[in-house]
Amino acid sequence: MSMDQHRIAAETIRLLAKMRAARPLVQNITNFVSMDIAANVLLAAGAAPAMVHAPEETPEFVRRASALVINTGTLSLPWAQSMDVATTAARMHGTPWVLDPVGAGGTQFRDQTIQSLLRHRPAIIRGNASEIMAVARACGLMREDDPAARPRGVDSVHSTAEAELSARKLARHCFCVVAATGAVDVVTDGERLVRLANGSPLMERVTALGCGLTSLIGAFAGLGEDPFLAAIAAIAVYGVAGDMAAEIASRPGSFRTAFIDALDAIGDTDIRMRLRSS
Amino acid sequence: MSMDQHRIAAETIRLLAKMRAARPLVQNITNFVSMDIAANVLLAAGAAPAMVHAPEETPEFVRRASALVINTGTLSLPWAQSMDVATTAARMHGTPWVLDPVGAGGTQFRDQTIQSLLRHRPAIIRGNASEIMAVARACGLMREDDPAARPRGVDSVHSTAEAELSARKLARHCFCVVAATGAVDVVTDGERLVRLANGSPLMERVTALGCGLTSLIGAFAGLGEDPFLAAIAAIAVYGVAGDMAAEIASRPGSFRTAFIDALDAIGDTDIRMRLRSS
Amino acid sequence: MSMDQHRIAAETIRLLAKMRAARPLVQNITNFVSMDIAANVLLAAGAAPAMVHAPEETPEFVRRASALVINTGTLSLPWAQSMDVATTAARMHGTPWVLDPVGAGGTQFRDQTIQSLLRHRPAIIRGNASEIMAVARACGLMREDDPAARPRGVDSVHSTAEAELSARKLARHCFCVVAATGAVDVVTDGERLVRLANGSPLMERVTALGCGLTSLIGAFAGLGEDPFLAAIAAIAVYGVAGDMAAEIASRPGSFRTAFIDALDAIGDTDIRMRLRSS
Incomplete structure (x- = not known):
């Protein structure tokens, strides 16, 4: 069952207003590269970021957070342990958590950490096409594909059309929502x-x-509604803000600034006029 | 005893000129989110940042630094140990140090780390209202207040007017300057x-x-004058630069850029014309 | 033997086109302050950044990377161990690696770590004048100079003219290219x-x-050509982009944005018209 574009826009508008009113506290255990931009994405869109990762305080903190975001970029063994403690606590307290499996399929260490995290039942998984395909493969849901098509780094070498089957199977396998962006x-x-x-x-x-998008998905997931709608709304807001920024800036330095501004500026009309689904 | 607005502006102008001439080296043990912006704040304002945290080299480095800034965001046990080593060395060498108790009152681990650091006598403590109240409470200076009023995350749920008594008591208890911003x-x-x-x-x-403001307070504290004046001057420069940036940018992405520019641009006339104290 | 300006411009244009076509994957083990800007420099210029440091996965990752960049800012013992593992793997797989000895000469821990890394044979070392002089001194190539001239922090207190002899001796000693910028x-x-x-x-x-420049040198080193030309081309692109940005922005906040834009915009004519060598 698909949703028509009109309905998606209406739900996105509703959830954005609800998110801005609730100002959900989003705890992030995320990579060093994304720390600044992910916090600024959340603040600009209207949520409250907190970057907290120490095992000594995470269980206490997760209880108060509206959502938890786990991102496996710049992974290390101590951080993998923090992620384990945090997702265990999230599950216990019923805090929804979102997984960004950065670099899935890249190394055994990355894949083992991700598999271990999946046991704690994320509400939503968001990655690029190659990452979603790699997670599905590591779960034994897809046959081993051509190793030449594996990502070298952290960027996707597949289109999301190629990842649709993996995304569906992974969602069913993990009883969660999967987004390949x-x-x-x-x-x-x-x-x-x-x-x-x-x-x-x-x-x-x-x-x-x-990574910033995954954090924003966390903000919407923290509203306690259907995670499928939460993921759609966050991705719709992000994409429309991207369209708005691209009208102002045409190069990456100024685009970054314009994009953060757009996440602050975006309103109902922007969503209604610009949203494109299929 | 209060200071009138004219005197505050004059001292701020004097200390800003002295800081820019001295270009104090400010060592920061700060959270991952703030690394980039804190360094850029210091550079734009005219100071020299250094982010150094390893226990293996911190004692050697602190000796050469004009000031040390300790920020408890993204805290972990190894970083808490680094902070202990650094503040011990700062005390031994007479290097003034400034504490930013990010997330105070949020978890027991955060509060215990902050209490432990206070033994090494910061020259200045700067936090938001809720953090200052939480530190005062943890020092046993204020009765336990309504737990519903405690911050969920790292943002303040109190106004600084509510924090004045806590700030005064904490300053007396720690023989230091306290700023609630x-x-x-x-x-x-x-x-x-x-x-x-x-x-x-x-x-x-x-x-x-x-966090960037706390680092700038470190730069002014490194001049070796009255820490009360140092804190006031840094906060005045920061606030006036904020006013200047807000005339140029109205959304958070472009505001950030304009704010760094303003810390570079700010001059005597800006301070004299714009400073507001009460 | 020097190269004339015309030849440098021609080689820079050729290598920039080659780099943008190849989109080399550059693995960075770099400091927390530079994580964001170094990744954005690489993306804007046309390379593919990856920040990967865990000893558990680095050997597997280095094999696929076109180049490895090691930066000693915000050093700690675990990160020094990661650097050791990564450079060992790079040497084994023939992956060229570039060293940015941030803070060399500042502490014993920093100098010992750098000396230990040099055993694994970097292709290129890039630092400021004081850092290059400090590395040469620590290698026993230069006599102990005036301790008063040593850097207090991470900024240079020497001009690169003063560092030329150190750079030459260090290059011969390590059989590598040395850039003092x-x-x-x-x-x-x-x-x-x-x-x-x-x-x-x-x-x-x-x-x-x-730090961003060192990462860009990594991108050019990953093309597998003469490292001397790679270093020159990356530095030339960076400097010309700096000239372009300085025509658009005159303060550090807006300069940063304009500089990232310039790394995206820079083309053959910019290099041919603006490059200055001597």
């Missing part, structure tokens, strides 16, 4: 599937904007 | 108390600008 | 020596732009 963004809970097509190619020229 | 900034050494009212609401929409 | 940039392989004179004083007013 790129030129077209695919969101599925295993049954329903929505494609969104906003955003600018410049978003891949600014570091950690994907 | 927000819409109105309060600075006290336990006896004297000054209120400053510059700055823009946009400053809370850009991550880690509070 | 500043108002004038000096690049040498021990025999050949080129001086470049582009760039803006504003580049020292934005944090970690030196």
Whole structure:
């Protein structure tokens, strides 16, 4: 069952207003590259970021957070342990958590850490197409594909169209929502599937904007509604803000500034006029 | 004993010129979110930042630094140990150090670390209203207040007016200067108390600008004058630069850029014309 | 043997086109302050950044990377161990690696770590004048100079002209290319020596732009050509982009944005018209 564009815009507008009113506290255990931009994305959009990772205080903190975001970039063993403690606590307290499996498929250490985290039941997984395919593969849901098609680094070498089957299978396997984002963004809970097509190619020229999106998904997930709608709304807001920024700036330095401004400026009319789904 | 606005402006102008001429080296053990913006704040204002935290080299480095800044955001046990080593060395060498108790009152680990650091006698403590009240409470200076009023995350849920008594008591208890900053900034050494009212609401929409202010206070503290004046001057410069930036930019992305520019541009006339104290 | 300006411009244009076509994957083990800006420098110029430091996955990752960049800012013992693992793997796989000895000469811990890394044979070392002189001194190539002239923090207290002899000796000693950058940039392989004179004083007013340059040198080193040419081309691109940005912005906040834009915008004509060597 798909949702029509009108309905997606209406739900996005509703959830954005609700998120800005609630100002959800989003705890992030995220990579060093994304620390600044992810916090600024959350603040500009209207949420309250907190970067807290010490095992000594995470269980106490998770209880108060509206959502938890786990991002495996710049991974290390101590941080993997923090992620384990945090997601264990999130599950215990019923705090929804969102996984960004940065670099999945890149190394065994990365894949093992991600597999271990999946046991704690994320509400939503967001990655680029290659990462979503790699997680599905590591879960044994897809056959081993051509190793030549594996990502060298942290960027995708696949389109999200290629990742749709992996996303559906992974969503069913993990009982969660899976989003594979790129030129077209695919969101599925295993049954329903929505494609969104906003955003600018410049978003891949600014570091950690994907990580920032995962943090914003956390903010919407923290509202306690259907995680499928939460993921769609966050991705729609992000993409429309990208369109708005691309009208102001055409190069990555000024685009970054314009994008943060757009997350602050974005309103109902922007969403209603610009949102594109299929 | 208060200081009138004319005197505060004159001292701020004098100390800013002295700081820019001296270009004090400010060692920061600060959180991952603030690393970039705190260094850029110091550079733009005219100081020399250094982010050095390893226990293996900190004692050697602190000796050469004009001031040390300790910020408890993104705290972990190894970083808490680094902070202990650094503040021990600072005390031994007479290097003034400034504490930013990010997240005070949020978790037991945070509060215990902060209490432990206080033994090494900071020259200045700067936090938001809720953090200053939490530190005072943890020192046993204030009765336990309503737990519902405790901050969920790292943002303040109190005004600085509510924090004045805590600030005064904490300053007397620790023999240091305490600054609670927000819409109105309060600075006290336990006896004297000054209120400053510059700055823009946009400053809370850009991550880690509070951390950047603490680093700038470090730069002024490194001049070796009265820490009460140092804190006032740094806060005045920061607030006036915020006013200047808010005339150029109205959203958080462009505000951040304009604010760094303003810290570079700010001159005597800006301070004289714009400074507001009460 | 020097190279004339015409030849340097031609090689820079050729290598920039080659780098943008190849989009080399550059693994960075760099300091926390530079994480964001170094990744954005690489993305804007046309390379693919990856920040990966865990010993558990670094050997696997280095094999796929086109180049490795090691930067000793915000050093700690665990990160020094990561650097050791990464450079060992780089040497084994023939991946060229570039060293940025941030803070060399500042502490014993910093100097010992750098000496230990040199055993794994960097292709290129880039630092400011004081850092290059400190590394040469620690290698026993120069007599102990005036301790009063040692850097207090991470900024240079020497001009690159003073560092030329150290750079030459260090290049011969380590069988590598050495670049000392500043108002004038000096690049040498021990025999050949080129001086470049582009760039803006504003580049020292934005944090970690030196670190970003080292990462860009990594991107050019990853092309597998003569490291001497790679270092020159990266430094030339960086300096010309600095000139371009300085025509648009005159203060550090807006300069940073304009500089990232310029790394994206820079083309053959910019290099041909603006490059200055001596």
